[in-house]
Amino acid sequence: MNIDTLKTTAQAMVAPGRGILAMDESSPTCNKRFEGLGIPTTIEMRREYRTMLVSSPGLGDHIGGAILFDETLRDHTTDGRSFVQALQEQGIVPGIKVDTGAKDLALHPGEKVTEGLDGLGPRLAEYSELGARFAKWRAVYTVTDSLPSQACYTANAHALARYAALCQENDIVPIVEPEVLIDGNHDLGRSFEVTQHAQHTVFAALADQDVDLRGIVLKPSMVISGAGAADRAGIREVAQETLRCLSSTVPAAVPGIAFLSGGQSDEEATQHLNAMNEIGGSLPWAVTFSYGRALQAAAMKRWAGHSDNVESARQVAFHRAQMNGAAALGQYSSEMEKAA
Secondary structure: OOOOHHHHHHHHHHHOOEEEEEEEOOOHHHHHHHOOOOOOOHHHHHHHHHHHHOOOOOHHOOOOEEEEEEHHHOEEOOOEEEEEHHHHOOOOOOEEOOOOOOOEOOOOOOOOOHHHOOHHHHHHHHHHHHHHOEEEEEEEEEOOOOOHHOOOOOOOHHHHHHHHHHHHHOOOOOEEEEEEEOOOOOHHHHHHHHHHHHHHHHHHHHHHOOOOHHHHHEOOOOOOOOOOOOOOHHHHHHHHHHHHHHHOOOOOOOEEEOOOOOOOOOOHHHHHHHHHHHHHHOOOOOEEEEEEEHHHHHHHHHHHOOOHHHHHHHHHHHHHHHHHHHOOOOOOHHHHHOOO
8 A cells, every 4th residue: 555645646636626526327327317318328328428527628627536437437438538538638536436336234124235345356456457546435324213223334334444445455545435315304413413423433444444544535425404304404504513523523634525415406515515615714624525416417408418519518517516616615606606
């Protein structure tokens, strides 16, 4: 393990005003979104769409890293460059999703544990050869009055930590993603409780596996009311409680925290991130974004599978990256949306 390499990569991913584009949807997931817009579900269309994203002019000014799916890491853009090359030309670090999905947790109905550790070491070595410099592994936690169980916290933390150790052994920065799902009617206090315990458990497991925190990026969910809650907390309260949670769980050695959007609307995710950076003051880590649908949905809709729409779709993709880049500096305002 070369800690200097890991630190350099992690810092580039979360450099000031830059975040991470999560474009790692599996082919079935991408196809499902295409179907909703009447786009043909072929590899050629997925290639055209992903080429549109990574070739948006100026994207690298606001995006420090891009998480790819296996198909994309091995593929070429419509003009013949590898996707790795296309990203590197924008100054964007290429990464790869490596987990194989959340599966039912034995003896715990309604809960999931993420799998994919078998053979992960050799896969990481191959991904490194293909140009990936970081990886991503997502764990999910369902919230009810009685869930998550301690078994769920422990199993997912252990898997995240083993994955992270294998990444660092291959000089790949691990994105550690403990996602507390927004589904449900839980209030902000319950979200705080679950998120805090999940993160405590994860960092304890990382310590057990001797993972060097200077070479990771944390990708957490925000402390936010459940989507079905009767009285959902406002932007500032979400920002305050999220920062309070992070301050109690995340060591200062971690270079950056890149939030997932987790079912929020595009602008809501941007507003929450901006509020955190506005009120956070001098934080020990970068606080930025690692959004998927909140960066892509509007651009995909504008493109809609038509080559004639590529240029305008690129502008939409750049705009959302620009808005979130501003939020990562605490410089975003709703007037910026209106001006655009």
